Amino acid sequence: GDEVAWIAGAASPIGWSIRPTDPNDGDMIYFSGPTRVYVSPCVAERALGGKPALQVDVAKREVRLSFRAPAGEGCAEMSPVCGLEGSFGQLAAGPWVFVCKQSGIDVSIPFTVTTVTSRTVYYVDRRAKGSQNGTSWTDAFTDLQSALAAAPSFCEIRVARGTYRPDSWSDLYPGDQTSTFKLKTGVTLKGGFAGVGSSNPNQRDVLVHETVLSGDLLGNDDASVIRSRLVGHASRADNCHHVVTAVNTSSTAVLDGFTIQGGHAFGSSSPGASTYGGGLYIDGASPVIRNCLIAGNAAAFYGGGIYCRGDCAPTFIDCVLADNWSAWRGGGMYKDWGSRVTMERCLISNNSTVYDGGGIANHTEGELVLSNCILSGNLCTGLDSGRGGAIYCSFAQVTLNHCTLAGNFATFGAGLACASSNEPGSSDVDVRNSIIWDLGDSLWIGDSSIVQIAYSDVQGGWSGQGNLDADPRFVDAGRWDDRSTPREPTDDTWFDGDYRLAWDSPCVDAGDPSESLVPNAKDFGGRSRRSGVAVDMGAYEQRNEPPIADAGPDVAGFSIDGVSGDVTLDAGRSLDPEGQALTYRWYRDGRLVSSQQRFTTTLPVGEYAFTLIVNDGIRDSAPDEVIAGVWPIIPTVAGVSPSTIDRKKPAQALIAMLMLPSGRRATDFNLAEPMLLFPGAVAATKQTTMVWMNGAVYAIARFEMPQVLDALTTDGQVELRLVGALKDDRYFSGTDTVTIK
Known part of the structure; x- marks a missing residue:
């Protein structure tokens, strides 16, 4: 069914998304x-x-997220939320749009x-019986x-969670290191399904239901x-040379939602196919690889x-x-001989090689196009x-737009190197x-390469329109731990960071x-690319979210004389998503009454509305309202002990008894608010x-006696x-008397 719920906590999703991104009419769709x-x-x-x-509008083919009165209850509770999630479906085949047009939310x-029936769907689950x-x-x-083997052209293969190995097939010898999963033209492979044993086996989440x-x-x-x-x-020694292979396939060969690991291309002591591409080997093919993790593979x-x-x-x-890792070039990827590789919103991190291109080696008459990508912590040992810690380029083309290169290292060109x-x-x-901010000289040109850089932040500087040489102010840059062996980089550990931009970047x-x-x-996180007067440099688009005003729960005070009393208002729960310092404005009847986070004011008996607005130095928050009431006290009977207090030999504490008003039960007493003793407004420590x-x-x-005596200044x-x-x-x-001596 159609469901929506709040996401608890303060770590909100990076952007709005639906999954799967290309659903069938039999799919439940998650957003x-x-x-x-808040x-x-x-x-x-x-x-x-x-x-x-x-609301699913079949006529308009819209799934609308909206907000309908009344709001919930429990506003005094501290239970932060930071986003929404839910599901809908199943939907009829055709074009649809998920949309929300609400103050503060603009999603389309x-x-x-x-149609599932328009193509054959095969199912794979290692637990099936x-x-x-x-x-x-x-x-x-x-x-x-x-x-x-069974799949014809134009079909889909759905694979449930679990681990699958290319030699586990009756027509292959178990342990055959030449075994590989071969992509096919016209066949879409999708991982991340819940599969057998789930109430909805078609539920798909590539993180929750990892398919390896x-x-x-x-x-x-x-x-x-x-x-x-x-x-x-x-x-x-037993690992296969290539986990996945694509040879002479078109762009209709799709791999979506898998983890590819454990490839070990060490099939020969000489350069050749069996020593290239441990995770994925592509030759003359143009597959689409989406939502995949390619990790923990190696090549000779x-x-x-x-x-x-x-x-x-x-x-x-x-x-x-x-x-x-590779023992020669292209720790993450080696692109060779005429190929054109496009990468969008990809993370290339902690890959390493000995010589050229810790992240990517781009070689010979081809083009590498990266958009909204992060290359971090890649290493040439x-x-x-x-x-070329991140990228090595030789006789080829590289285009980087809205990319972040950070924490990469190589002796020549920590970020990028060109040589022939x-x-x-x-x-x-x-x-x-883009941002190129690495460990050492970010760029190294060892040949006649033409390097054009514009509107980018380059460590050490680079000539070009709009370029900077300034700390990009990442939210949390990654770091290396060399394990106290600075001359042995192969054992170094990379701790990746958060490459979003701080508000003052x-x-x-x-x-x-x-x-x-x-x-x-969209940027790397899936958010709208432009949010200010111009686009930002780097993979992330910084968005200054407005601060959140929280005037606290409604408050009450008491009036001893029946005319007026004090109340304290506190905006301490207000916050700014970017962590910036706030300024405060409290209003009553449209008039500014305080600019303090917390203040006490005297009010006549009655109820009054106060409005709080906070500002983070750039934007105002939405207003938040709190009701403050002052009420006459209900007279009752009180008694205290001891009745005589000797300042030289005082008792440790003063014990007080205060009778509840007639008709009130013990459960009506507010144990969370300490009883007060006047003069001095001394708060009880236990009650x-x-x-x-x-x-x-x-x-x-x-009441602790030292505090009581501090408040009673006369004998x-x-x-x-x-x-x-x-x-x-x-x-x-109620009142009682004591004698002080």
Whole structure:
């Protein structure tokens, strides 16, 4: 059914999204996205106009998220929320849009629902116990190779959570290191399904229901092995050379929602196919790889994670290429001979090689196009020879737009290096709207390459229009731990960071002001690319969210004289999503009454509305209202002990009894608000209630004697007034006398 709920906490999703992104008419579709951070669902619903609700408009093909009165209750509770998530479906085939047009939320996500019956769907689940013909989840294939063998063109293969190995098929010898999952033209592979045993086996979440394609044929990989010792390590000796292979396929070959790990391209001691591309080997193919994690793969020569060559144009969208290693070039990827590789919103992190291109090696007559990508913590371990910590380019083209290169390292060109084995050689490098901020000299040009950089922040500086050389002020930059072996980088550990821009970053609104954005252009996190006067530099678009005013729960005070009393208002729960200092404005009847976070004011008996607005130095918050009431006390009977206090030999504490008003029960007493003793407004340190023999209910409180004597400055007979609170915001009070000597 159609459901929507608040996301608890303050760590909101980066952007609005639906999953799956290309649903079928049999799919349940899940959505999530950020709102401002509110202190509770009740406060959020009051700010947005009511409870969140979904409406499916079949005529307009819209799924609308809206807010309908009344709002929830419990606004006094501290239970922060930061976004919304839910599900809807199943929907008829055709174009749809998920939309929300609300104050503070402006979302429009177009998507297309395809008909399951318009193409064959095969199912794979290693836990299936049925006939294993792939026609349903119950009768699913238990290995992916069987499904690939049966799959005709224009079909979809759905794979449930679990680990699948390419040798687990009856027609192959178990342990065959040449076994690989071969992508096919016209076949879409989707991982991340709940599968057998779930109430909805078609539920898809690639993080929750991880689907792993593993080259570890015996399941014995030792994850603790450092990079330089992968060659010949016993735990990797059984691994296949390429986990996934794409040869001469078109862009209709799709791999979506898988983890690819454990590939070990060490099939020969000489350069060749069996020593390239441990995770994914592409030759003359143009597959679309989406929502995949390619990690923990290795190669003897080129492309620990990915190797790509020939007349082809593979596309990677929303992928992670991490923790891969090669012993020669291209720790993460090696792109070779004429291929054009496009990567959009991808993370290339903590890959390493010995010589060239810790992250990516781009070689010979091809083009590498990266948009809204992050390359972080990539490493060339050759201390005397490493070139291009993030990217190495030789006789090829590189285009970077809205990318962040950070924490990469190589002796020559921590971020990017260009070199050619035969002079005069050159590459063409075009960098725009990017940040290159690495460990050491970010750029190194060792040939005749043409490097054009504009509207970018480059450590050490680079000539070009709109360029900066200034700390980009990341929210939390990544860092290396060299384990006290600075001359042995192969054992270093990379801790990745948060490369969003701080509110005062010089890279905010510093991108190309004339950049023409495609419709619905998104940053690395999936948010709208332009949020200010110009685009930002780097992979993330910084968004200054307005601060959140929280005037606190309604408050009450008491009046002893029946005319006026004091109340204290506190905005301490107000917050700014970016953590900036706030200023405060309190209004009553449209008039500014205080600019303090917390203040006390005297009011006549009655109820009054106060409005709070906070500002983060850039934007005002939405107003928040609190009601303050002052009520006459209800007179009752009080008693204190001891009745005589000797300043030289005082008792440790003063014990007070205050009878609750007639008709009130012990449960009506507000234990959370300390009883007060006047003069001095001394607060009780302990309090409880008891029922007397005659049925009267008393509140009993302990006051520490040093505090009492500090408040009683004169000796002799002194009248003490006790004030207690009831849960309905009324107060009761009585007096007794003591003698001070």
